[in-house]
Amino acid sequence: MEKVKAGDKVVIRASTWNAFIDAANWTKEQRQNQLGKGLRSGVGTGIVLVKNGEGEQRDRFTALVLSDIAIPPNVNEDEFVSCTPVFVGQKMTEEREGKPYAILLQPLAAGEIGRAMVLGITPAKVNIEDAEDEYAVPTPGSSTGALKSDANGVARIIWKAGGGGEQWCLLQLGGAGGGTGGEKAYMCKVNSGSVKSGYQVTVYPNGREDSSSIYDAVLYVPDLALDSDLPSGTWLIGHKCALKATGGNDT
Amino acid sequence: MSFQYVPSLFRIPEVPNFTPPNGIWRGKGKDEGYFALNGEYAWGGNIIVRDPNFCYQLQVDGGYAMTPVFSDINGYVYWEGSGYVYYTQTYGWVYCNKFPGYEPFEDYEYNYEDKEYIWKGDEFYTFSRPPYGPDDEVKMEPRGSIHKSGKEKTLKAVWPRWVAKNGEFGVYEGKDGESGQRIKGLPRFKGNGEYFVRSLNKEKGYYTYGRIHYAGGKWVIGEIGSAGGWHEGSEPKPDGSVNFKFTKPEGSEAEGSDISVSLDSYICGEETEAAFLGSAAIWR
Incomplete structure (x- = not known):
């Protein structure tokens, strides 16, 4: 690009004009960041990059739990604040229940990085187990x-075809329900354990008579005196929650 | 091999000189049966105990310690072992061989011939309060039939426990009959200014340590085959350091240095585990 003098005829080439636009956009983006560094693009739109941390391919419109980020701030703060975040996606397990997840917007091979949605509206196939589920x-x-x-x-189901079984739905990601199931009461039956160490219980999510969806869990009863005990077979109301956990002895 | 925090009141009768914590870490897996709590300043602050040592034990004349029982006797916990220590309405704290709740009996007559009192009743000892802490001893006075003939006994508090050496998360050392070390917290390693915190649980048989993970039969930092290179080493251990060697694809011009990783400290971490909190109705 060459400068012109006063009175010269100005002819602007397309590539020159585009370079001006790129420069203006870059300047504008820099000003949006209070630190003066580049703002991570993608955050505002609800679309992020996810690396498939599993050993198999994942299809488009399936879910991966966001278990970690590829570049944490203690490794590279500049990159952390200025680049689109890359999350490590893993499959949902019982330990990861309640953790955030994203819906893939493209198929991802094992270890591949691609786009996924954490906030917005996306289609996805959902197995409708109960017509009342929202x-x-x-x-x-x-x-x-x-x-x-x-x-x-x-993820609120804002549209579904109807009936039960697997079907295409439209999901509204973010800003929906409670997320951890803490407001829902579950029927729990004591199998063993103590008030000190907690009880091994069988959880009946759909009530005492429905044994199709039961599973085992640990239940604590904070209000019982330390010398009290509950016999096996006792029915209790339990509330699911995520409790802080840390390491202990390895040997 | 982990602890889970249950934020709840510790429902026990009153223990003199001890305020129960508002929450308790309950051991799971290899730590099943161990409990981490704040045992107050006199006992070293953060401690790990075994059931039933949720408070101190009592030792009479240096003999076998009596263990606490968390049943309510006149508003207080009691201790059992070689006899019982419990609270009575008549004499306050007593040490005797009657089951807690029994009110010991003491009476006397005046013998005019010998000009002295003859004491009658149960054999028991009274004292003003249990010891304040590990360095405190309390004298117990003979009462009842041994009011005059008996000798004083001393009461000492001991608490078999592991005491935190350096903060809540880290190594705990055995005291008052407990030996060895216990760990509470996740090991945090450090190398080249970067922290690597171990995961709470194993995934496919292996822990992860931040960016350090097991892949392709090797412990690596970064991704094997990455154009910018990666580091290969072994699983970090609390003892000693592990060297992660910089490795790059054949023909790559990427440059990097080795990373030596060693234990920095233990931390709580930010992981949670699902559990249920329940309430039990009491029918009367």
């Missing part, structure tokens, strides 16, 4: 990233 959650243990319906969650 939310979708990743199915724990699913190696395909499948989704199922639930009474709570962060």
